[in-house]
Amino acid sequence: MLGSLLTGTALSTVRDRHDALRPDVGSVERALWAVVLATVALDVYTTALGLEMGLTEGNPAMRWAIHDAGIVALVAAKALVVAGAAALRARRPEYGLAIALGLALPWSATVLVNTVTLATV
Numbered sequence: 001m002l003g004s005l006l007t008g009t010a011l012s013t014v015r016d017r018h019d020a021l022r023p024d025v026g027s028v029e030r031a032l033w034a035v036v037l038a039t040v041a042l043d044v045y046t047t048a049l050g051l052e053m054g055l056t057e058g059n060p061a062m063r064w065a066i067h068d069a070g071i072v073a074l075v076a077a078k079a080l081v082v083a084g085a086a087a088l089r090a091r092r093p094e095y096g097l098a099i100a101l102g103l104a105l106p107w108s109a110t111v112l113v114n115t116v117t118l119a120t121v
Contacts, residue, residue, distance in 0.1 A: 032100035039107035040078045046114035
């Protein structure tokens with residue numbers, strides 16, 4: 001009986017509504033790249049703020065680079081990573097979502113840790 005209710009136009013309408021609720025992968029990927037760019041900026045900002053407050057960089061390699069070249073070393077490192085990820089995305093677009101997520105998640109966590117650290121100083 002249910003099969004006869006969902007035939008023809010009714011079934012087509014159900015499928016159309018279901019497809020409309022499914023997120024577009026391209027939209028999700030673009031949103032993740034926006035998160036990547038925002039978290040890069042926030043990471044640099046919160047790191048610079050923390051250094052000004054007397055805190056130290058947690059990553060030993062970046063601590064050394066920042067000591068020698070200043071905060072521009074962090075900006076350069078982040079730019080290099082984003083450029084590399086963008087180049088990989090251009091070469092292998094089928095992995096674009098994973099690449100963006102692979103940057104967005106850890107950098108979001110970093111910004112969260114930096115923000116909590118700054119709030120507790």
